[in-house]
Amino acid sequence: MEDWKISMLIMVLYLVIALIVGVMAGRGTNKASLEEFTTAGRGLGLFLTWFLMGGAIFSAFSFLGAPGWAFTRGAPSFYILAYLAFSLLPWYILGPKIGRIGRKFNLYSLVGFLQTRFRSKALGILVGFIAFFACIQYLATQLRGMAIIFNIMTEGRIAFWFGALVAYAIVVTYVATGGLRAAAWSDVFQGALMISVSWVVGIMIVKKMHGTTNEMFSKIAAADPDFLRIGVEGSTMSTTAFTSVILVSVIGFLMWPHMFARSYSSNAVTIKKTVIAYPLFALLIIPLLLAGFAAVGVVDVGAVGESDQILPYLITTFLSLPGWLYGLVGAAALAAAMSSADVITHSASMEFTDGVIKNMFPNLSDKVTLLIMRSAVVLIGALAYCIAVFGGQGVVALLLGAYGSIIQFTPGVLSALYWKRVTTKGVFIGIVVGFAVNFYFQIFASTTPFEIHPGLIGLIANTIVMVGISYMTKPDTSSVVDSYVNDPKKTKQIKDLSTTPETSIDTYQS
DSSP states (O other), rough: OOOOHHHHHHHHHHHHHHHHHHHHTTTTSOTTTTHHHHHHGOOOOHHHHHHHHHHHHHSSSIIIHHHHHHHHGGGGGGHHHHHHHTTTTTHHHHHHHHHHHHHHHHHOEEEEHHHHHHHHHHHHHHHHHHHHHHHHHHHHHHHHHHHHHHHHHHHTTTOHHHHHHOOOOOHHHHHHHHHHHHHHHHHHHHHHHHHHHHHHHHHHHHHHHHHHHHHHHHHHHHHHHGGOOOSTTTOOOOOOHHEEEHHHHHHHHTSSSHHHHHHHHHHHHHHHHHHHHHHHTTHHHHHHHHHHTTTTTTTTTHSSSSGGGHHHHHHIIISOOOOOOOOOHHHHHHHHHHHHHHHHHHHHHHHHIIIIIHHHHOOOHHHHHHHHHHHHHHHHHHHHHHHHHHHOOOOOHHOOOOOOOOGHHHHOOOOOEEEEEEHHHHHHHHHHHHHHHHHHHTTTTSSOOGGHHHHHHHHHHHHHHHHHHHHHHHHSSSHHHHHHOOOOOHHHHHHHTTTTTTTTTTHHOO
Protein backbone atom coordinates (compact mmCIF):
# COMPACT_ATOMS: atom_id res chain seq x y z
CA MET A 1 0.00 0.00 0.00
CA GLU A 2 1.25 3.49 -0.84
CA ASP A 3 2.56 5.62 2.00
CA TRP A 4 -0.07 8.32 1.61
CA LYS A 5 -2.85 5.74 1.87
CA ILE A 6 -1.37 4.31 5.07
CA SER A 7 -1.06 7.82 6.47
CA MET A 8 -4.66 8.66 5.58
CA LEU A 9 -5.98 5.47 7.15
CA ILE A 10 -4.16 6.18 10.41
CA MET A 11 -5.45 9.76 10.53
CA VAL A 12 -9.01 8.67 9.74
CA LEU A 13 -8.77 6.02 12.47
CA TYR A 14 -7.63 8.68 14.90
CA LEU A 15 -10.55 10.95 13.97
CA VAL A 16 -13.04 8.12 14.47
CA ILE A 17 -11.61 7.32 17.91
CA ALA A 18 -11.59 11.02 18.88
CA LEU A 19 -15.23 11.35 17.84
CA ILE A 20 -16.26 8.23 19.76
CA VAL A 21 -14.39 9.32 22.91
CA GLY A 22 -15.94 12.78 22.76
CA VAL A 23 -19.48 11.57 22.18
CA MET A 24 -19.24 8.76 24.76
CA ALA A 25 -17.94 11.20 27.39
CA GLY A 26 -21.25 13.01 27.32
CA ARG A 27 -23.28 9.84 27.86
CA GLY A 28 -24.65 9.20 31.33
CA THR A 29 -24.75 12.92 32.12
CA ASN A 30 -27.70 15.28 32.22
CA LYS A 31 -27.53 16.74 28.73
CA ALA A 32 -30.35 19.14 29.55
CA SER A 33 -28.28 20.72 32.34
CA LEU A 34 -26.76 24.11 31.56
CA GLU A 35 -24.23 23.68 34.38
CA GLU A 36 -23.14 20.29 33.02
CA PHE A 37 -22.60 21.68 29.52
CA THR A 38 -20.71 24.78 30.69
CA THR A 39 -18.66 23.59 33.69
CA ALA A 40 -19.02 19.76 33.74
CA GLY A 41 -20.89 20.05 37.03
CA ARG A 42 -18.00 22.02 38.61
CA GLY A 43 -16.32 18.79 39.66
CA LEU A 44 -13.38 18.08 37.33
CA GLY A 45 -10.37 16.54 39.07
CA LEU A 46 -6.62 16.96 38.53
CA PHE A 47 -6.35 14.33 35.79
CA LEU A 48 -8.94 15.90 33.47
CA THR A 49 -8.02 19.48 34.35
CA TRP A 50 -4.34 18.85 33.54
CA PHE A 51 -5.16 17.43 30.12
CA LEU A 52 -7.69 20.18 29.46
CA MET A 53 -5.05 22.77 30.27
CA GLY A 54 -2.37 21.13 28.17
CA GLY A 55 -4.75 20.53 25.30
CA ALA A 56 -5.87 24.15 25.29
CA ILE A 57 -2.29 25.43 25.19
CA PHE A 58 -0.68 23.02 22.74
CA SER A 59 -2.41 23.26 19.42
CA ALA A 60 -1.73 23.31 15.69
CA PHE A 61 0.71 26.03 16.64
CA SER A 62 2.89 23.40 18.36
CA PHE A 63 3.30 21.05 15.39
CA LEU A 64 3.26 23.69 12.64
CA GLY A 65 3.87 27.25 13.85
CA ALA A 66 6.63 26.49 16.35
CA PRO A 67 8.82 24.40 13.98
CA GLY A 68 8.09 26.93 11.23
CA TRP A 69 9.37 29.82 13.33
CA ALA A 70 12.47 27.84 14.34
CA PHE A 71 13.13 27.13 10.66
CA THR A 72 12.66 30.68 9.35
CA ARG A 73 13.15 32.97 12.38
CA GLY A 74 15.72 31.13 14.49
CA ALA A 75 16.29 32.38 18.04
CA PRO A 76 13.03 34.44 18.22
CA SER A 77 11.15 31.12 18.28
CA PHE A 78 12.39 30.74 21.85
CA TYR A 79 9.72 33.26 22.87
CA ILE A 80 7.49 30.18 22.99
CA LEU A 81 9.56 28.60 25.76
CA ALA A 82 9.67 31.85 27.73
CA TYR A 83 5.93 32.36 27.54
CA LEU A 84 5.14 28.74 28.43
CA ALA A 85 7.44 28.90 31.44
CA PHE A 86 5.70 31.89 33.02
CA SER A 87 2.18 32.11 31.61
CA LEU A 88 0.41 29.74 33.98
CA LEU A 89 2.08 30.83 37.23
CA PRO A 90 -0.41 33.65 38.04
CA TRP A 91 -3.24 31.11 37.79
CA TYR A 92 -2.00 29.64 41.09
CA ILE A 93 -3.34 32.80 42.76
CA LEU A 94 -5.99 34.02 40.33
CA GLY A 95 -7.57 30.64 39.53
CA PRO A 96 -8.85 29.74 43.01
CA LYS A 97 -10.17 33.27 43.56
CA ILE A 98 -12.01 33.31 40.22
CA GLY A 99 -13.35 29.82 40.97
CA ARG A 100 -14.70 30.93 44.36
CA ILE A 101 -16.46 33.89 42.79
CA GLY A 102 -17.85 31.68 40.03
CA ARG A 103 -19.35 29.22 42.47
CA LYS A 104 -20.81 31.98 44.64
CA PHE A 105 -22.56 33.75 41.76
CA ASN A 106 -23.14 30.63 39.61
CA LEU A 107 -20.97 31.92 36.75
CA TYR A 108 -19.71 30.00 33.73
CA SER A 109 -18.16 32.66 31.48
CA LEU A 110 -15.75 35.58 31.36
CA VAL A 111 -18.70 37.79 30.41
CA GLY A 112 -20.54 36.74 33.56
CA PHE A 113 -17.48 37.46 35.69
CA LEU A 114 -17.15 41.06 34.47
CA GLN A 115 -20.86 41.80 34.13
CA THR A 116 -21.63 40.61 37.66
CA ARG A 117 -18.86 42.76 39.10
CA PHE A 118 -19.62 45.92 37.12
CA ARG A 119 -23.39 45.43 36.65
CA SER A 120 -23.48 46.62 33.05
CA LYS A 121 -25.26 44.95 30.14
CA ALA A 122 -23.35 47.14 27.71
CA LEU A 123 -20.07 45.83 29.12
CA GLY A 124 -21.34 42.26 28.84
CA ILE A 125 -22.24 42.73 25.17
CA LEU A 126 -18.87 44.36 24.44
CA VAL A 127 -16.89 41.59 26.11
CA GLY A 128 -19.06 38.95 24.47
CA PHE A 129 -18.37 40.31 20.98
CA ILE A 130 -14.61 40.73 21.49
CA ALA A 131 -14.23 37.27 23.05
CA PHE A 132 -16.34 35.82 20.25
CA PHE A 133 -14.17 37.21 17.46
CA ALA A 134 -10.87 36.51 19.26
CA CYS A 135 -11.93 32.88 19.77
CA ILE A 136 -12.89 32.58 16.10
CA GLN A 137 -9.42 33.83 15.13
CA TYR A 138 -7.83 31.33 17.52
CA LEU A 139 -10.07 28.54 16.25
CA ALA A 140 -9.12 29.41 12.66
CA THR A 141 -5.48 28.63 13.52
CA GLN A 142 -6.52 25.12 14.53
CA LEU A 143 -8.65 24.47 11.45
CA ARG A 144 -5.92 25.83 9.21
CA GLY A 145 -3.41 23.56 10.92
CA MET A 146 -5.62 20.52 10.49
CA ALA A 147 -6.14 21.33 6.81
CA ILE A 148 -2.37 21.61 6.25
CA ILE A 149 -1.78 18.25 7.94
CA PHE A 150 -4.41 16.48 5.86
CA ASN A 151 -3.13 18.02 2.65
CA ILE A 152 0.56 17.29 3.10
CA MET A 153 0.32 13.91 4.81
CA THR A 154 -1.77 12.61 1.91
CA GLU A 155 0.61 14.16 -0.63
CA GLY A 156 -2.03 16.63 -1.79
CA ARG A 157 -4.83 14.09 -2.28
CA ILE A 158 -7.01 15.66 0.44
CA ALA A 159 -7.81 19.23 -0.59
CA PHE A 160 -7.14 22.00 1.91
CA TRP A 161 -10.81 22.98 2.12
CA PHE A 162 -11.96 19.40 2.64
CA GLY A 163 -9.46 18.64 5.41
CA ALA A 164 -10.59 21.71 7.34
CA LEU A 165 -14.24 20.77 6.79
CA VAL A 166 -13.82 17.24 8.17
CA ALA A 167 -12.00 18.48 11.26
CA TYR A 168 -14.62 21.19 11.81
CA ALA A 169 -17.47 18.67 11.58
CA ILE A 170 -15.95 16.30 14.15
CA VAL A 171 -15.10 18.98 16.72
CA VAL A 172 -18.51 20.61 16.41
CA THR A 173 -20.28 17.27 16.82
CA TYR A 174 -18.80 16.22 20.14
CA VAL A 175 -18.62 19.72 21.65
CA ALA A 176 -22.26 20.45 20.80
CA THR A 177 -23.40 17.15 22.27
CA GLY A 178 -21.14 16.73 25.30
CA GLY A 179 -19.93 20.22 26.29
CA LEU A 180 -16.89 20.66 28.54
CA ARG A 181 -16.81 17.05 29.72
CA ALA A 182 -16.59 15.78 26.15
CA ALA A 183 -13.73 18.19 25.44
CA ALA A 184 -11.94 17.04 28.60
CA TRP A 185 -12.01 13.31 27.83
CA SER A 186 -11.11 13.90 24.20
CA ASP A 187 -8.10 15.91 25.38
CA VAL A 188 -6.91 12.97 27.49
CA PHE A 189 -6.68 10.76 24.40
CA GLN A 190 -5.30 13.55 22.21
CA GLY A 191 -2.78 14.74 24.80
CA ALA A 192 -1.29 11.29 25.36
CA LEU A 193 -0.90 10.83 21.61
CA MET A 194 0.78 14.15 20.85
CA ILE A 195 3.21 13.97 23.81
CA SER A 196 4.53 10.54 22.85
CA VAL A 197 4.74 11.20 19.11
CA SER A 198 6.38 14.64 19.41
CA TRP A 199 9.34 13.34 21.39
CA VAL A 200 9.90 10.29 19.20
CA VAL A 201 9.71 12.22 15.93
CA GLY A 202 11.64 15.30 17.10
CA ILE A 203 14.58 13.26 18.34
CA MET A 204 14.47 11.02 15.26
CA ILE A 205 14.65 13.98 12.87
CA VAL A 206 17.62 15.58 14.65
CA LYS A 207 19.48 12.28 14.86
CA LYS A 208 18.84 11.39 11.22
CA MET A 209 19.86 14.82 9.88
CA HIS A 210 22.65 15.89 12.24
CA GLY A 211 23.46 13.20 14.78
CA THR A 212 23.22 15.35 17.91
CA THR A 213 21.76 18.72 18.89
CA ASN A 214 25.29 20.03 19.54
CA GLU A 215 26.31 19.25 15.99
CA MET A 216 23.10 20.77 14.65
CA PHE A 217 23.48 24.11 16.44
CA SER A 218 27.23 24.22 15.68
CA LYS A 219 26.47 23.98 11.95
CA ILE A 220 23.83 26.72 12.17
CA ALA A 221 26.15 29.02 14.15
CA ALA A 222 29.00 28.47 11.69
CA ALA A 223 26.80 29.26 8.67
CA ASP A 224 24.89 32.21 10.16
CA PRO A 225 25.64 33.11 13.80
CA ASP A 226 23.10 35.93 13.82
CA PHE A 227 20.30 33.43 13.17
CA LEU A 228 20.72 32.25 16.76
CA ARG A 229 20.78 35.78 18.23
CA ILE A 230 18.14 38.40 18.95
CA GLY A 231 18.39 42.15 18.49
CA VAL A 232 21.62 42.33 16.53
CA GLU A 233 22.16 43.30 12.92
CA GLY A 234 21.26 40.32 10.80
CA SER A 235 18.93 38.69 13.34
CA THR A 236 15.28 38.18 12.43
CA MET A 237 13.73 40.08 15.37
CA SER A 238 14.62 43.05 17.56
CA THR A 239 14.81 42.78 21.32
CA THR A 240 11.78 45.07 21.70
CA ALA A 241 9.65 42.99 19.36
CA PHE A 242 10.78 39.77 21.05
CA THR A 243 10.02 41.08 24.53
CA SER A 244 6.63 42.50 23.58
CA VAL A 245 5.56 39.21 21.98
CA ILE A 246 6.42 37.39 25.22
CA LEU A 247 4.55 39.97 27.32
CA VAL A 248 1.44 39.81 25.14
CA SER A 249 1.43 36.02 25.32
CA VAL A 250 2.05 35.82 29.08
CA ILE A 251 -0.38 38.59 30.09
CA GLY A 252 -3.07 37.58 27.64
CA PHE A 253 -2.88 33.87 28.37
CA LEU A 254 -5.07 33.96 31.47
CA MET A 255 -7.67 36.16 29.81
CA TRP A 256 -8.87 33.45 27.46
CA PRO A 257 -12.47 32.47 28.33
CA HIS A 258 -11.57 28.79 28.64
CA MET A 259 -9.23 29.68 31.52
CA PHE A 260 -12.22 30.99 33.45
CA ALA A 261 -14.09 27.78 32.64
CA ARG A 262 -11.15 25.84 34.19
CA SER A 263 -11.47 27.90 37.36
CA TYR A 264 -15.23 27.41 37.58
CA SER A 265 -15.06 23.65 36.92
CA SER A 266 -12.34 22.77 39.47
CA ASN A 267 -11.70 23.41 43.15
CA ALA A 268 -8.80 25.45 44.52
CA VAL A 269 -6.61 22.44 45.34
CA THR A 270 -7.00 21.01 41.83
CA ILE A 271 -6.14 24.36 40.27
CA LYS A 272 -2.94 24.70 42.29
CA LYS A 273 -1.86 21.12 41.59
CA THR A 274 -2.47 21.69 37.88
CA VAL A 275 -0.16 24.71 37.90
CA ILE A 276 2.56 22.65 39.59
CA ALA A 277 2.15 19.67 37.21
CA TYR A 278 1.73 21.74 34.04
CA PRO A 279 5.47 22.01 33.12
CA LEU A 280 5.48 18.28 32.35
CA PHE A 281 3.08 19.00 29.50
CA ALA A 282 5.05 22.06 28.40
CA LEU A 283 8.08 19.89 27.59
CA LEU A 284 6.19 18.79 24.48
CA ILE A 285 7.31 21.89 22.58
CA ILE A 286 11.08 21.26 22.85
CA PRO A 287 11.44 18.40 20.33
CA LEU A 288 9.17 20.23 17.88
CA LEU A 289 11.38 23.31 17.97
CA LEU A 290 14.43 21.10 17.48
CA ALA A 291 12.82 19.56 14.41
CA GLY A 292 12.44 23.03 12.92
CA PHE A 293 16.06 23.93 13.64
CA ALA A 294 17.18 20.64 12.07
CA ALA A 295 16.00 21.89 8.68
CA VAL A 296 18.00 25.15 8.81
CA GLY A 297 20.70 25.20 6.15
CA VAL A 298 19.65 21.78 4.92
CA VAL A 299 16.24 22.42 3.39
CA ASP A 300 15.64 25.21 0.89
CA VAL A 301 13.00 27.60 2.21
CA GLY A 302 11.48 27.96 -1.25
CA ALA A 303 10.96 24.21 -1.55
CA VAL A 304 8.74 24.10 1.51
CA GLY A 305 6.22 26.76 0.57
CA GLU A 306 4.79 28.08 3.84
CA SER A 307 7.04 27.85 6.89
CA ASP A 308 4.18 26.18 8.83
CA GLN A 309 4.64 23.14 6.60
CA ILE A 310 8.28 22.37 7.48
CA LEU A 311 7.61 19.48 9.91
CA PRO A 312 5.27 17.52 7.60
CA TYR A 313 7.58 18.36 4.66
CA LEU A 314 10.56 16.82 6.47
CA ILE A 315 8.65 13.65 7.25
CA THR A 316 6.90 13.06 3.94
CA THR A 317 9.31 14.47 1.36
CA PHE A 318 12.79 15.27 2.59
CA LEU A 319 13.40 12.25 4.81
CA SER A 320 10.93 9.94 3.06
CA LEU A 321 9.96 8.19 6.29
CA PRO A 322 7.51 5.24 6.14
CA GLY A 323 3.81 5.99 5.75
CA TRP A 324 2.83 4.58 9.13
CA LEU A 325 5.19 7.01 10.86
CA TYR A 326 3.99 10.14 9.18
CA GLY A 327 0.46 8.88 9.66
CA LEU A 328 1.16 8.89 13.40
CA VAL A 329 2.66 12.36 13.17
CA GLY A 330 -0.38 13.53 11.27
CA ALA A 331 -2.67 12.05 13.91
CA ALA A 332 -0.66 13.72 16.69
CA ALA A 333 -0.78 17.08 14.92
CA LEU A 334 -4.53 16.69 14.43
CA ALA A 335 -4.80 15.84 18.13
CA ALA A 336 -2.92 19.01 19.06
CA ALA A 337 -5.20 21.14 16.90
CA MET A 338 -8.44 19.47 17.98
CA SER A 339 -7.59 19.58 21.68
CA SER A 340 -7.52 23.37 21.40
CA ALA A 341 -10.35 23.66 18.90
CA ASP A 342 -12.84 21.93 21.17
CA VAL A 343 -12.31 24.11 24.24
CA ILE A 344 -12.13 27.29 22.16
CA THR A 345 -15.38 26.44 20.37
CA HIS A 346 -17.04 25.61 23.67
CA SER A 347 -15.87 28.87 25.28
CA ALA A 348 -16.82 31.04 22.33
CA SER A 349 -20.35 29.65 22.31
CA MET A 350 -20.74 30.48 26.02
CA GLU A 351 -19.31 34.00 25.73
CA PHE A 352 -21.49 34.90 22.74
CA THR A 353 -24.64 33.50 24.34
CA ASP A 354 -24.00 34.95 27.79
CA GLY A 355 -22.74 38.31 26.56
CA VAL A 356 -24.84 39.09 23.51
CA ILE A 357 -27.93 36.89 23.35
CA LYS A 358 -28.86 36.85 27.05
CA ASN A 359 -28.39 40.59 27.39
CA MET A 360 -30.66 41.18 24.41
CA PHE A 361 -33.20 38.59 25.59
CA PRO A 362 -32.78 38.42 29.38
CA ASN A 363 -35.69 36.10 30.17
CA LEU A 364 -34.44 33.02 28.34
CA SER A 365 -34.86 29.72 30.15
CA ASP A 366 -31.91 27.41 30.78
CA LYS A 367 -33.28 25.03 28.15
CA VAL A 368 -33.36 27.71 25.46
CA THR A 369 -29.97 29.08 26.53
CA LEU A 370 -28.44 25.63 26.19
CA LEU A 371 -29.98 25.21 22.74
CA ILE A 372 -28.52 28.56 21.63
CA MET A 373 -25.08 27.59 22.94
CA ARG A 374 -25.14 24.34 20.97
CA SER A 375 -26.29 26.18 17.85
CA ALA A 376 -23.55 28.79 18.37
CA VAL A 377 -20.95 26.01 18.30
CA VAL A 378 -21.93 25.32 14.67
CA LEU A 379 -21.91 29.02 13.72
CA ILE A 380 -18.54 29.69 15.35
CA GLY A 381 -16.96 26.70 13.63
CA ALA A 382 -18.32 27.83 10.27
CA LEU A 383 -16.92 31.36 10.61
CA ALA A 384 -13.52 30.04 11.70
CA TYR A 385 -13.57 27.62 8.78
CA CYS A 386 -14.03 30.50 6.33
CA ILE A 387 -11.09 32.40 7.84
CA ALA A 388 -8.91 29.28 7.79
CA VAL A 389 -9.67 28.43 4.15
CA PHE A 390 -9.85 31.90 2.61
CA GLY A 391 -7.53 33.89 4.90
CA GLY A 392 -3.88 34.31 4.07
CA GLN A 393 -2.22 34.52 7.50
CA GLY A 394 0.04 31.85 8.94
CA VAL A 395 -0.61 29.94 12.16
CA VAL A 396 1.62 32.08 14.41
CA ALA A 397 0.32 35.36 12.94
CA LEU A 398 -3.29 34.31 13.54
CA LEU A 399 -2.49 33.27 17.10
CA LEU A 400 -0.65 36.47 18.02
CA GLY A 401 -3.44 38.49 16.42
CA ALA A 402 -5.99 36.78 18.65
CA TYR A 403 -3.85 37.49 21.73
CA GLY A 404 -3.82 41.19 20.83
CA SER A 405 -7.60 41.32 21.27
CA ILE A 406 -7.99 39.07 24.30
CA ILE A 407 -5.29 40.87 26.30
CA GLN A 408 -7.55 43.93 26.49
CA PHE A 409 -9.60 42.23 29.23
CA THR A 410 -6.60 42.19 31.60
CA PRO A 411 -7.03 45.63 33.28
CA GLY A 412 -10.74 45.03 33.88
CA VAL A 413 -10.30 41.53 35.30
CA LEU A 414 -7.40 42.40 37.61
CA SER A 415 -9.15 45.57 38.78
CA ALA A 416 -12.32 43.61 39.47
CA LEU A 417 -10.32 41.35 41.76
CA TYR A 418 -8.03 43.83 43.50
CA TRP A 419 -9.09 47.47 43.08
CA LYS A 420 -12.33 48.76 44.60
CA ARG A 421 -11.90 52.22 43.08
CA VAL A 422 -12.27 51.03 39.47
CA THR A 423 -15.56 51.98 37.81
CA THR A 424 -17.75 50.49 35.11
CA LYS A 425 -17.23 53.42 32.76
CA GLY A 426 -13.48 53.19 33.22
CA VAL A 427 -13.39 49.50 32.33
CA PHE A 428 -15.81 49.84 29.41
CA ILE A 429 -14.10 52.80 27.73
CA GLY A 430 -10.66 51.33 28.46
CA ILE A 431 -11.54 48.10 26.63
CA VAL A 432 -13.00 50.03 23.68
CA VAL A 433 -9.87 52.18 23.37
CA GLY A 434 -7.49 49.26 23.79
CA PHE A 435 -9.30 47.11 21.25
CA ALA A 436 -9.47 49.99 18.75
CA VAL A 437 -5.74 50.75 19.07
CA ASN A 438 -4.83 47.08 18.68
CA PHE A 439 -7.17 46.73 15.68
CA TYR A 440 -5.73 49.82 13.99
CA PHE A 441 -2.12 48.67 14.26
CA GLN A 442 -2.96 45.09 13.24
CA ILE A 443 -5.03 45.98 10.18
CA PHE A 444 -4.13 49.46 8.92
CA ALA A 445 -0.63 50.33 10.12
CA SER A 446 2.38 48.78 8.42
CA THR A 447 4.57 49.15 11.52
CA THR A 448 4.26 49.91 15.23
CA PRO A 449 6.37 52.24 17.39
CA PHE A 450 9.63 50.48 18.34
CA GLU A 451 8.20 47.25 16.85
CA ILE A 452 6.01 46.72 19.92
CA HIS A 453 3.20 44.22 19.47
CA PRO A 454 -0.11 45.99 18.66
CA GLY A 455 -1.84 44.25 21.56
CA LEU A 456 0.65 45.68 24.05
CA ILE A 457 0.17 49.22 22.70
CA GLY A 458 -3.57 48.75 23.07
CA LEU A 459 -3.11 47.43 26.61
CA ILE A 460 -1.12 50.50 27.64
CA ALA A 461 -3.77 52.84 26.21
CA ASN A 462 -6.49 50.72 27.82
CA THR A 463 -4.93 50.90 31.28
CA ILE A 464 -4.29 54.65 31.16
CA VAL A 465 -7.85 55.37 30.06
CA MET A 466 -9.39 52.99 32.61
CA VAL A 467 -7.47 54.48 35.53
CA GLY A 468 -8.13 58.07 34.45
CA ILE A 469 -11.86 57.66 33.95
CA SER A 470 -12.22 55.60 37.15
CA TYR A 471 -10.84 58.52 39.17
CA MET A 472 -13.27 60.87 37.43
CA THR A 473 -16.37 58.73 38.07
CA LYS A 474 -18.08 57.34 41.14
CA PRO A 475 -17.13 53.79 42.16
CA ASP A 476 -19.57 51.01 43.04
CA THR A 477 -19.81 50.30 46.78
CA SER A 478 -22.15 47.29 46.69
CA SER A 479 -21.56 44.01 48.50
CA VAL A 480 -20.62 42.42 45.15
CA VAL A 481 -17.44 44.51 45.11
CA ASP A 482 -16.48 43.15 48.52
CA SER A 483 -17.17 39.59 47.36
CA TYR A 484 -14.71 40.05 44.48
CA VAL A 485 -11.96 42.04 46.17
CA ASN A 486 -11.89 40.74 49.73
CA ASP A 487 -10.67 37.31 50.77
CA PRO A 488 -13.59 35.83 52.77
CA LYS A 489 -11.23 33.89 55.07
CA LYS A 490 -9.21 36.97 55.94
CA THR A 491 -12.38 39.04 56.35
CA LYS A 492 -13.76 36.48 58.78
CA GLN A 493 -10.49 36.47 60.75
CA ILE A 494 -10.58 40.26 61.04
CA LYS A 495 -14.21 40.20 62.12
CA ASP A 496 -13.56 37.53 64.75
CA LEU A 497 -10.50 39.32 66.12
CA SER A 498 -12.25 42.69 66.22
CA THR A 499 -14.98 41.24 68.44
CA THR A 500 -12.52 39.61 70.85
CA PRO A 501 -12.02 41.85 73.93
CA GLU A 502 -8.35 41.16 74.42
CA THR A 503 -7.34 41.46 70.74
CA SER A 504 -7.75 44.60 68.66
CA ILE A 505 -7.95 44.78 64.88
CA ASP A 506 -4.75 46.86 64.94
CA THR A 507 -2.95 43.90 66.49
CA TYR A 508 -4.09 41.65 63.62
CA GLN A 509 -3.05 44.11 60.94
CA SER A 510 0.37 44.60 62.48
